[in-house]
Amino acid sequence: MKANILYTHKDLVEKSKSGDRNSQYQLYKLYVDAMYNVSIRILNIKEDAEDIIQDSFVDAFKNLGSFRYESTFGSWLKRIVINKSINHLKSKKIPVIPLDQHEYHISEEIDESVDIRDIKKIKKGIAKLPNGYKQIIILYLIEGYDHKEISEILGITEATSKSQYHRAKKKLIQIINTF
Known part of the structure; x- marks a missing residue:
């Protein structure tokens, strides 16, 4: 019989809800590396x-009582990390560029000289993107959020999310073509 993925680590979560520090530490150990990777992709600053x-x-852990197994614990925690990372950028006054009023044209053609499978080129290219574009690319392509979710996370319209994504991709x- 297949276990329901929403209840992954349920015992640890339930013990953590009741304040068991050992269970909280075990959850921390299970998720800290993955959550760090999520945050560093957004912030680019280790500290x-x-x-x-x-x-x-x-x-x-303070708000664990509100966790209702509507998603996995990891997804719930990832959302917290992403929101905190983005709020940190906002507090540093790194703007998300609203593009509602701008017309955009998207070229779906990819230059033949771009080797999409070259991960190093893509990572290097993402690192050179302006922060607003980088956020959209990371949230959409790497973290897998759709434009509706991105609009909620960043406090922008869905159209702005789509527009920024297409501009960021372009x-x-x-x-990448300059490498």
Whole structure:
């Protein structure tokens, strides 16, 4: 019989809800590396990502009573980490560029010289994107959020999310073509 994935680590979560520090530490050990990777992709600063991870776990354990198994614990925690990472960028006044009023044209053609399978080129290209574009690319392509979810996370419209994604993708292709 197949176990329901929503209840992954249910015993640890339930013990953590009741304040069991050992269970909280075990959950921390299970998820800290993955959550750090999520945060560092957004923030690009090791120390900031480490701070965000610690704050995220503290908040998660404080609010564990509100966790209702509507998603996996990991997904719930990931959402906290992403929101905290983005809020950290906002507090540093790194703007998300609203593009509602701008017309955009998307070229679906990819230059033949771009080797999409070259992960290093893509990572290097993403690192060179402006922060607003980088956020959209990471949330959409890497983290797997759709534009509705991204609009809620960033506090922008769905149209802005789509627009920024297409501009970011176009800019990323231009950057990769320069390598």
